[in-house]
Amino acid sequence: MRLYLIGMPGAGKTTLGRALAVANELPFLDLDEEIVRREQRSVSEIFAQEGEEYFRQREADVLRDVVVEYPRVVLATGGGTPCYHYNLDVLLATGLTLYLAVPVPELTRRLLAAAATRPLLATLPNAEALQNRLYETLAARQRFYDRAPLRCTAPTCSVEAVQQMLARYQASA
Numbered sequence: 293m294r295l296y297l298i299g300m301p302g303a304g305k306t307t308l309g310r311a312l313a314v315a316n317e318l319p320f321l322d323l324d325e326e327i328v329r330r331e332q333r334s335v336s337e338i339f340a341q342e343g344e345e346y347f348r349q350r351e352a353d354v355l356r357d358v359v360v361e362y363p364r365v366v367l368a369t370g371g372g373t374p375c376y377h378y379n380l381d382v383l384l385a386t387g388l389t390l391y392l393a394v395p396v397p398e399l400t401r402r403l404l405a406a407a408a409t410r411p412l413l414a415t416l417p418n419a420e421a422l423q424n425r426l427y428e429t430l431a432a433r434q435r436f437y438d439r440a441p442l443r444c445t446a447p448t449c450s451v452e453a454v455q456q457m458l459a460r461y462q463a464s465a
């Protein structure tokens with residue numbers, strides 16, 4: 293199976309994705325890491341040197357390559373992935389998509405430490421500005437995230453809880 297994790301930056305797509313891959317004995321891929329590997333430069337460098345539009349095109353291309361190359365995978369996408377270039381349609385058509393719905397104040401707490409490595413958040417001056425940006429971004433993205441057939445909220449985003457959700461979903465499918 294292909295399991296796709298979507299959600300805002302800081303939702304835990306990369307962290308939970310790695311653990312779910314181990315639990316299900318599936319290969320793990322992080323879409324940002326695949327882009328970085330192919331481009332031989334960081335996401336921040338790609339944004340700074342080429343701009344967001346270039347990154348989104350690369351993201352869409354690499355996503356399609358990964359889908360073809362990996363029939364079995366847990367894929368952590370980037371926060372914006374489902375919102376550009378019909379990527380969500382690709383995800384919905386080729387695997388099972390899980391939305392990690394984490395409230396903005398929790399995202400803010402998690403990202404305050406790590407925002408510098410996220411180019412769309414790195415330039416914000418303080419916690420309040422970061423939180424406001426996250427609310428705006430979520431408002432624009434919610435309609436994409438809400439199309440995922442599976443969702444978990446922060447307290448139920450544990451590996452065990454997701455494993456149970458997957459088992460129930462597969463039994464009913």
Ligand SMILES: Nc1ncnc2c1ncn2[C@@H]1O[C@H](COP(=O)(O)OP(=O)(O)O)[C@@H](O)[C@H]1O
Pocket residue numbers: 299300301302303304305306307308368402403406449
């Ligand atoms: N369930 C969790 N509880 C608390 N902190 C978490 C949890 N999942 C991830 N984090 C932390 O939040 C930050 C972002 O996690 P990450 O997996 O990179 O998210 P994403 O890939 O969705 O942006 C990291 O510092 C990570 O350690």
Ligand SMILES: O=C(O)C1=C[C@@H](OP(=O)(O)O)[C@@H](O)[C@H](O)C1
Pocket residue numbers: 299300301302305306324335369370371372373410411412
């Ligand atoms: O939300 C976004 O638009 C982005 C999120 C990042 O991934 P994470 O969600 O893993 O931080 C990365 O793809 C890029 O910085 C853009």
Ligand SMILES: [Mg+2]
Pocket residue numbers: 305306322324368369370
């Ligand atoms: Mg990530």
